[in-house]
Amino acid sequence: MKIYVMVDIEGISGVYCSEQVTPASGRFAEGRKYMTEDINACVAGLRDAGVDEIIVHDCHGGSYSLNWADVSPEADGYICGTIGDSRYVDIDDCDGLILLGYHAMAGTAGAVLEHTYSSKRIQNMYINDVLVGETAVDAAIAGEHGVPVIMVSGDDKLCAEAKRFLPDVVTAQVKKGLSTQGAVLLPPEKAHRLIHDKAMEAVKKLPLIKPYVIPAPITHKIELMERCQLPNAAGKPYMNVIDGRAYSVAADSVEEARMRSGG
Structure with missing residues (x-):
């Protein structure tokens, strides 16, 4: 083991x-x-x-x-x-x-x-809402x-x-x-x-005990503390800027979503 x-x-x-x-x-x-x-x-x-x-x-x-x-x-x-x-x-x-x-x-x-x-x-951080x-x-x-x-x-x-x-x-x-x-x-x-x-x-x-699995597709939303912390979404079709302090990424897994989120 x-x-x-x-x-x-x-x-x-x-x-x-x-x-x-x-x-x-x-x-x-x-x-x-x-x-x-x-x-x-x-x-x-x-x-x-x-x-x-x-x-x-x-x-x-x-x-x-x-x-x-x-x-x-x-x-x-x-x-x-x-x-x-x-x-x-x-x-x-x-x-x-x-x-x-x-x-x-x-x-x-x-x-x-x-x-x-x-x-x-x-x-705040969200996975599939x-x-x-x-x-x-x-x-x-x-x-x-x-x-x-x-x-x-x-x-x-x-x-x-x-x-x-x-x-x-x-x-x-x-x-x-x-x-x-x-x-x-x-x-x-x-x-x-x-x-x-x-x-x-x-x-x-x-x-x-079974593994904890969140079914795909994954939407990963992050609410930031400051406006200046928003990532650059240019050239990233998987990223959606929601407002001045929030954005989300789409992915096929939580691991991929975390990598794409940059935070």
Whole structure:
């Protein structure tokens, strides 16, 4: 069995404010440390559940958040840095996907560091007229490769959002969101034990979880925060500028739609 672990930072246990996730901040090292510890707890749980191969992918920002010297030797590989246009690397032969340290979609009340891909650019994102966040989109892309999301971790709002789209997914709630910049955190040992145990549970439940697939054709709409952020639609017959702050793209898959959207 091979499991792919996609890791963001805003939903990591111990993370509750922007300074912990921003590279220019003096507290970024703190966020990186917590992220690495959650990864190690997840990897340990997967190994204890009998998983043969584990791939971990840092997907936060430019993918340079891992403390490489401190990651678990029990994983088989760590994906970092620029990987091209694809969301995943060689995910087709994986049996399951874990979304570790994820956050709620932009605009979610009381959610820690809520946003959808870009906190500075994207106001709202839709797939076939349904408001979505990163969890649903990343699950749909994996689903197009035949891979189900078996577990997510993050705050209570993220876990509730995941259940709306992925009713069978295992959730690890490592904190309760109070605001964009505040949370009630579990103690480190409890958070790490929860992640470990939920990873084991997810592996046992994997045969019952199906990939999340959004039927084609796909219409992907993005509402922007500023007018100046609209892409140039010239020479792109698949792109439709709706108004001064919104546009959409047409595609045959969610993965293709994300590539075409440029954001």
